[in-house]
Amino acid sequence: MKFSWSRVGTWVVALLVGAVYGSAGTIAHAFEIGWLPLGLILAAIGVVAMLAAVRLLTGDRWAALACGMGMMIATLMFSGRGPGGSVIVPETPLAIAWTIAVPIAVALVVAWPERIAPREAN
Template identity: 50%
Template sequence: MPSWLTRTLSWIAAALVGVVYGAAGTIAHSLMWGPVPVGLLVGAIACAALLVAVRSLTHDRGATVATAIGMIGILLIISGPGAGGSVIVPNTPIGQVWIYLISAIALLVIAWPNLRRTPRGTPAATASVAQSEPDRGDAT
């Protein structure tokens, strides 16, 4: 199978998983246990964990972007008034925090630098090259 096809299929799968997590978090975000927004916390942790897992397991920002688009896209679709006039994400402080929190988490995970590759001029890269070359003992 060509690599572009597998990459495209993985992005579609990542977007669908993002839709599922985004829908579950959006529906549950308003659950309160006394003064504690349990739904908001659990939904944000689950969405952040999914984004971090996709980013670290695939090593592909594209898959992470597809997951975030699925999450935020379903959030925007179901946050408007429905056919019967019901609203899943009301214009309350908790609803506003949910919208901005998911967007911020997605942006942070996508923008996080790739720590596996260090630029050549950095001290860490120079030290790893120096450690990998054996000492020959001859002074030239």
């Protein structure tokens, strides 16, 4: 792996994009229609789609990891108690599922093997 400033820039942008999406997913995961946790389902699908897109578009698992770190940091920040004692995300089964789903999605997308190009026939 060769160092370049463009790679570092890609990682920084991926981290920021992940933080924005992690914030949106953390706030929206609690939306339910009756018994269906629609917010959690859509947020989880979006997390996997965002991570896969970053991984496929950049061809770099480190960029996907940076995006995932942004998501996990945002989830952690919004899940805790604020300085004034307020809680944005109360501890509910949906919140626990969201908190667990994000790192699992990051681990799966980052650990997914590289595509292997077919060998040319001689």
